[in-house]
Amino acid sequence: MDSFDAESSTKASAKHGRMLDECIVTGGADRDLGGYQKGKSLQVGVSEGRPFDFWRIVCEGVVAGGTAGVVVEAALYPIDTIKTRLQAAHGGGKIVLKGLYSGLAGNLAGVLPASAIFVGVYEPTKQKLLRAFPENLSALAHLTAGALGGLASSLVRVPTEVVKQRMQTREFASAPSAVRLIIAREGFKGLYAGYGSFLLRDLPFDAVQFCIYEQLRIGYRLVARRELKDHENAMIGAFAGAITGAITTPLDVIKTRLMVQGATKQYRGISHCVKNIVQEEGPATLMKGMGPRVLWIGIGGSIFFGILERTKKILADRHSESQ
Secondary structure, three states, rough: OOOOOOOOOHHHHHOOOHHHOOOOEEEEEEEEOEEEEOOOOOOOOOOOOOHHHHHHHHHHHHHHHHHHHHHHHHHHHHHHHHHHHHHOOOOOOOOOOOOOOOOHHHHHHHHHHHHHHHHHHHHHHHHHHHHHHHHHHHHHHHHHHHHHHHHHOOOOOOOHHHHHHHHOOOOOOOOHHHHHHHHHOOOOOHHHOOOOHHHHHHHHHHHHHHHHHHHHHHHHHHHHHHOOOOHHHHHHHHHHHHHHHHHHHHHHHHHHHHHHHHHHHHOOOOOHHHHHHHHHHHHHHOOOOOHHHHHHHHHHHHHHHHHHHHHHHHHHHHHHHHH
16 A cells, blocks of 8 residues: 655645644654644644655554454453344244353454454555545545445354354354354355345445544544544544444344355345345334443443554653654
C-alpha cells in the first residue's frame, strides 16, 4: 500500500473531518487543529516518504484490534451463546442454558488474528481514503475501510464462527474435534459454510458500525473542541454497535441457520433459507435473538472501541517518547 501524504498545518485547520483522523505530530512539528489545543495529539498517521510510519500504524492496528477483540469475546461469550441457540432453535424448541462458555478457548484462537487483521487493514485504509476523498465524503471513507477490513478478516472469522456456533449448539465438545469432524464429513468447504451469508451480514455491519462510530466521534470532538475521554469513546461505541446490531439481526439469523445446518443441507442457499423460515416459522423468526444480539453488540461495542482507542493512544505515546 502506498505511503500517505502528510497534510500541512494550514490545511489541517481548514478540514476538520479529515484532520481529526490524522497525525498531529509529524517530523517533530505540531499541528493546529482548527485553532484549539495546539500540539494535542489525537491519532498517529502516516507521512509521505516514511514507510516506517505506514508499517507502524498497521502494527498498532494489529495490536489494538487483537487486544480489543479478545477482551470483548471473553467477556460476552455467554450472551453470544444464548443468542446463537435462540436463532438455531426451530419452532418452539427449548433453549439449553448449560455450557454457555462452550468453545470459548478455540474461538479466542480465531478471534485474535481476525480482529488484528480487521483493524490492521481498516486503520491504514481509512487514513489513505481520508486523504484521497473530499472532506464531505469522510463517511464514505469510513464505510469503505470498514467493508475492506471485514472482507480481509473474513478468511479467519468464518471458520472461527462455524466452529464456535457448532460448539455453542452442543454438536461438538472441543474445537480440535469440531474442525476434524467438519472436514471429514463436509470437506474443507464445511469450515466456510454460510460464507456468502456471513459476508451479507458482516460487510454492511462492519461498514455501518465503524462509519457511525467515526462520524459521531468527529462531531463530538468538533463540538467539545478536545480529545474524547475513554468513557466517551465507549458510549459512542455502544450506541453504534447497538443500532447496527438491531438492523442486521435478520441477516444474522440467516447466517446462523446456514452455518449450523451441517451436512443435513436443510437450506440450499440464502434465498431458500429466507423462504423456508418465513413459510414454516413466520417472518418474526428473522428477528429471533435480537435482544441478546443488541445487548451483546452494544456492550461489546463499548468495550471494543474503548479498549481500541486506549491501546492506540498508549502505543502512539510510546512511539512519541522514543523520538
